Amino acid sequence: MIAVTCTAPVNIAVIKYWGKRDEKLILPINSSLSGTLNQNDMKTTTTVVASPDFDRDRIWLNGREEDIQSERIQRVLDEIRKRAGDRKEASKEKLSTYKVHIVTVNNFPTAAGLASSASGYCCLVYTLAQVFQVSGDISTIARVGSGSACRSIYGGWVAWDMGNEIDGSDSRARQVADEHHWKEMRVLVLVVNDKKKETSSTAGMQNSVETSKLIQERVKIVPGRMAQMEKSIADRDYETFGQLTMRDSDDFHAVCADTQPPIFYMNETSKRVVDIVKRYNRTCGKTSAAYTFDAGPNPVIYLLEEHVSPLLSILTHFFPSDEKNYVRNVPDVENVLKRELPKGFEDIEKRVDGLKSGPDLRPCLRHRSFCVMRRESLEWNEKYELQRMPEIKYN
């Protein structure tokens, strides 16, 4: 029996992946680029136990057994076993014939547009690769589980190059800059809604490719935007980075609105956060915070360290909460919450459709120092440990 536990991080794209040219191989119609987030708070933890004694593969997600026959999981298992090293065990059986029991847990809401499938499939593939002794680039295996999972294989800034090959061999992740490159970069994850979303990304992007006229325009624009984005990161040019980030998010949601039937991932609270970010940038006289929305209503804000405290004080002013842990993972949080509203925001409540009257951000506001996960930093325990899932017993 072999048991391995690993954790993997979430990534949040600043140039979005939306639309496949091949549904089975998960080959995208445009390249994308993301930041990989710190695992301090949001992460997936996966344990894989492989044994010649198991009669079949099984998987538990967040404590509930799920269907192992899911096409995506099967693709991943097939690919891993195909590439498995063939070391002989004491049992004299080939490792690749061992059945697996997989236990995977997200410590944040699943399928709510918080990139749970990215960390989930990344973690599954990475853990399986340890168990089956697979070496070489595994981002292409993560990709066939869930496209954007391939970007979570690396820390820092990661591109997913769309590739040209029919077999998808060149459609893989590439680290653009590591997590030490832009030390001042921070990320705020605002949890507006942690319920499972109504339109899955898979179904949504399929409809977009089939019915949106705008998606064809977007595909033409992205290559130039990718180049600009990589340069802005290389130059640590926040002004360009922030503008491109917001523009790409806006374009993605315009494609969603142009889809039949239309998809609306952003809700009223999302739009209020957009208003606050815009107002904040106007008040600063430069781009100081950049919103981006994945396929859900939760705003993610990329910003430099110096702006975390003032922007958080504005957000908590307009979205107050008495809940403990409403704001998490923010250094010096007591002082941040005591800060006065910065100048230029005093009158915001007087506006038509005042911000305060809107729906609240549900707990929690999370602040993460940016992208500490690296491939090397994944935890790898040969020890069999399933302490998170005590109800599952092996003999």
Add this chain to the structure above:
Amino acid sequence: MIAVTCTAPVNIAVIKYWGKRDEKLILPINSSLSGTLNQNDMKTTTTVVASPDFDRDRIWLNGREEDIQSERIQRVLDEIRKRAGDRKEASKEKLSTYKVHIVTVNNFPTAAGLASSASGYCCLVYTLAQVFQVSGDISTIARVGSGSACRSIYGGWVAWDMGNEIDGSDSRARQVADEHHWKEMRVLVLVVNDKKKETSSTAGMQNSVETSKLIQERVKIVPGRMAQMEKSIADRDYETFGQLTMRDSDDFHAVCADTQPPIFYMNETSKRVVDIVKRYNRTCGKTSAAYTFDAGPNPVIYLLEEHVSPLLSILTHFFPSDEKNYVRNVPDVENVLKRELPKGFEDIEKRVDGLKSGPDLRPCLRHRSFCVMRRESLEWNEKYELQRMPEIKYN
């Protein structure tokens, strides 16, 4: 002194006007088509008093004096006076030199995306035309006040042909079918929000023309859609009419989302109404109700008489209200509100993000029998009467 009072109706487009090729002459980049609504409930009432004794033009809107120097009002006044008949008065002065006092009242929310500028400018132009004895097509004058106002000049189904001429002389309204043509057609106007909207149509469409890629695609699609829409009305083919109506509304709001900065006119309640309409159509097994949204969150539903009662009972179930006059202008309203929820809707509350949890439709639901206004039916009183605005006195 001459005094004339007229009223004019609202129109709601099923193929939307969005984007100008000429800002001054208000020449659109695509043709559009609307239904003109009954004046039973929503209308503009305008009184124009012209006198050689007035020293300047003045205007009062909803009881407050507004700036008569507004570019649009000036364009209308100039055009009317240019075309004025030159009958001599007892005073020996030319009629066209008389100054005017204008008093105009909407009996519904202004600038809230309820087509108030359409009825407003239509009424202004029509009333001024009576005062100054202007004959011939006045839809081009209404157009330079507010584009879609030209469509309110006629009752029934009205096209605004975009035209080709540089001077705009062929960009005018044309009656496609009169109000007797499709007797079963009804319109529900659902007032989600009666506050003044944040992005005016004028500013919004200007931004769309400048920044949206999608608007160029839309412009190519509309001519074919106009032809199909006219045919569906001629044939009283509700299936085609309804599908085109919803598609065009979706396309228009996709253009808004594709605008920089993005414009979101629809809110959560709007989207819930869309959900209900879609569910209703699925339950009926055919297109039985068609939503459309102007530049605001208020849903307007075109449907045949037989579907008014079942759909209203669903809407009032999910958006209940104790307010008197919540539902207005609905024949047999007591029975409609007592109806049971139709089959297929019992489980709708169990869905994720259940409809009941959303924000309510604020008063009121309005139901109007369709398009009774005709040009001939405009009221025209030579009598000087300003009973709606008693605070304004003339000597």
